[in-house]
Amino acid sequence: MASWAELQEELAVRGLAVASVPGKGRALVATRSFFPGEVVVWQEPYVSTPNKISEGSNCDNCFASSNLRKCSVCRVAWYCGSACQKEEWKLHQLECRAIAALTEDRKKMLTPTIRLMVRLVLRRKLQNEKAIPSSGTDNYNLVDALESRILPFWYI
Ligand SMILES: [Zn+2]
Numbered sequence: 001m002a003s004w005a006e007l008q009e010e011l012a013v014r015g016l017a018v019a020s021v022p023g024k025g026r027a028l029v030a031t032r033s034f035f036p037g038e039v040v041v042w043q044e045p046y047v048s049t050p051n052k053i054s055e056g057s058n059c060d061n062c063f064a065s066s067n068l069r070k071c072s073v074c075r076v077a078w079y080c081g082s083a084c085q086k087e088e089w090k091l092h093q094l095e096c097r098a099i100a101a102l103t104e105d106r107k108k109m110l111t112p113t114i115r116l117m118v119r120l121v122l123r124r125k126l127q128n129e130k131a132i133p134s135s136g137t138d139n140y141n142l143v144d145a146l147e148s149r150i151l152p153f154w155y156i
């Protein structure tokens with residue numbers, strides 16, 4: 001599991017740190033100067049899903065909109081090719097089984113928000129089981145670490 005120190009280490013490489021700023025609370029602060037136009041922070045989303053279901057508007061992995069093919073098992077996920085399908089497979093495998101078990105009526109009730117919540121739970125599960133890697137900046141458990149770190153200041 002990623003730790004607070006690991007998060008600070010990864011942020012330090014980017015010239016950033018999490019700090020308690022008196023009177024303002026917890027904040028992301030710069031530890032070096034940044035040039036105008038320089039990217040300060042860039043992060044892949046923890047989970048994502050296209051905003052349309054069952055229409056094949058975008059690839060589930062890269063959001064490309066052409067050459068899409070439907071997952072033959074759940075018939076809900078779409079991919080632009082085998083590379084994207086492979087990249088998503090560990091997460092989609094669990095989601096796929098759950099979707100495939102739904103009746104057609106229930107499948108029609110799936111929304112992007114529901115898929116996003118399911119994917120969030122599944123990614124946390126896979127990271128906790130170390131089935132997929134996690135880093136200091138993409139570990140959802142760090143939210144807890146950040147909260148417990150700041151709590152003593154709230155009670156002073
Ligand atoms: Zn793709």
Ligand SMILES: [Zn+2]
Pocket residue numbers: 071072073074075076077092095096097
């Ligand atoms: Zn599927």
